[in-house]
Amino acid sequence: MSIFWRRGSSLQQQEKEQPELQSESKVNELKGTLGPLSGRSLLYCSDACLRRYLEARNWNVEKAKKMLEETLAWRSSYKPEEIRWHEVAVEGETGKLFRANFHDRAGRTVLILKPGLQNTTSMDNQIKHLVYLMENAMLNLPEGQEEMVWLIDFTGWSFTTNVPVRTAKDTINILQDHYPQRLAVAFLYAPPRIFQAFWKIVKIFMDPKTVQKVKFVYPKNKESVELMRSYFDMDNLPAEFGGKATMKYDHEDFSRLMAQDDVKAAKFWGFDQKTGGYAAASAAVAPEPSKPISITAS
Template sequence: MSASLQQASASPMPEGVTDPNYKPLPGRLGNLSVEQQHILDKFRRSIQEEGWFVEERMDDATLLRFLRARKFDFEKAKIMLKSAEEWRKSFGVDQLTENFDFKEKALVDKYYPQYYHKMDKDGRPIYIEKLGKLDIKALYQITTQERQLQRLVFEYEKFISERLPACAKAVGHPVETSCTILDLGGVSLGNFYRVKDYVAQAASIGQDRYPECMGKFYIINAPWMFSTVWSFVKPWLDEVTVSKIDIIGASYQEKLLAQIPKESLPKEYGGSCDCAGGCSMSDAGPWNDQVAQQQPVEQ
């Protein structure tokens, strides 16, 4: 690659940036090399010419997620995006986003809490999942694996279309990823084996259909036998995803609070948040604010 192609392009910052300290990471809008900009333009033009470009879903930031996931290999990224589009049709994603109603949410929350809750210090939506509370027998008396996957996809779509834009508006710069806390406290190896098919499908949907959405990922309260569970999970994930995962035992509070404001972290994890009705059912965050206002993010 020539020096002229390696140097950063003069592409402008994305619209809506009001944070004077924002510096986009490489491979993002506002920080593309000349070659990366060329590949992005070619990528967009190619799918437009082939007639499967969806303007409302395929903005440049989205196209760049697929390009980064395939290290800016044009052909591989195109195959990945095409496969994701075919999956959307077979899974019925558009119909799901319009009609899905997870009426059993409150009951499921008792046996497998999974929820979004406020923002981290970089403006990312925080996602918390308590695998240790999983009660398979009770869970599948009130829902099914199919509905769990539908809920997962529904939440991914809301993450992309509502949560990220709301967080971006709140902090004054683009937000493209989440901060995840996976709590394994009290996890049963037997329960994990019974849900491993769901976990495998969920992992595949995340990295293949919604790539480059993981920012920070903390696995906390990892028990002594977690190495066995990890040996099953790790092969389902690509190396980039694995590199973003931080596995911690019971001494996790300092690391979480280094990334998450105390007022945004639930009390049970060392924060000060105690939402009425419980943090897991509150869906607290700027995506539910009636008026999106500029909120300072702790540095």
């Protein structure tokens, strides 16, 4: 067996490196089965991307390939990278879904959802809004981070503001099938008892791994409080989620931030070169925000 150990390397080092080598081997194998890629598909299929699809399919190359090819077909048709803020801005007027200006203790991007602030009836546009913010959050992930955290505030939620089961299923399918390994954990903060009935239905459509990432949190429950403390700095966490900060969503400031991010997205995907100055035109109407989304210690 000694022939398999590199001279000068300890057993512990070899054991640590072995999974990494296997991972790299699987990524290369998947890359080979996909064949030559070009354009946006090539840009999308980074090594990190391939690794996420492999992880989602338990490192089965054929299953990962099928999943990734379905995503590439969906992206070619839906064109999520082409969605711009002005197309979905009406969905964000009440602050029902936005990217927070703080991270969790691991440095991950945080998306805040407030389903009780639902303000529209177009299910297609609601999904488009979510997809836009997923793409936006991915472009704003700190270096070395692949996943994000969801904080869901159920204040004001009721069955009248809830999305239909069919829409929930379609949304879950998009997130699971086309954004694998992007969710680190989702905190459902103080959901009302009647939500349990809805949850029992929708979790049927969810991958068991995803279900395990969903945490029900209750402010008077000691374990829930400790769980939130383990993930967040309480000084940064808004009071709605048991923290010490106050948060006020400013739609105008957030819109300015999204307009700037649209320029970033255009540059990343190469639209600024192909559309004759799209980025420059967008920059002209995207001044620096006067202030970030207001979150201050109370």
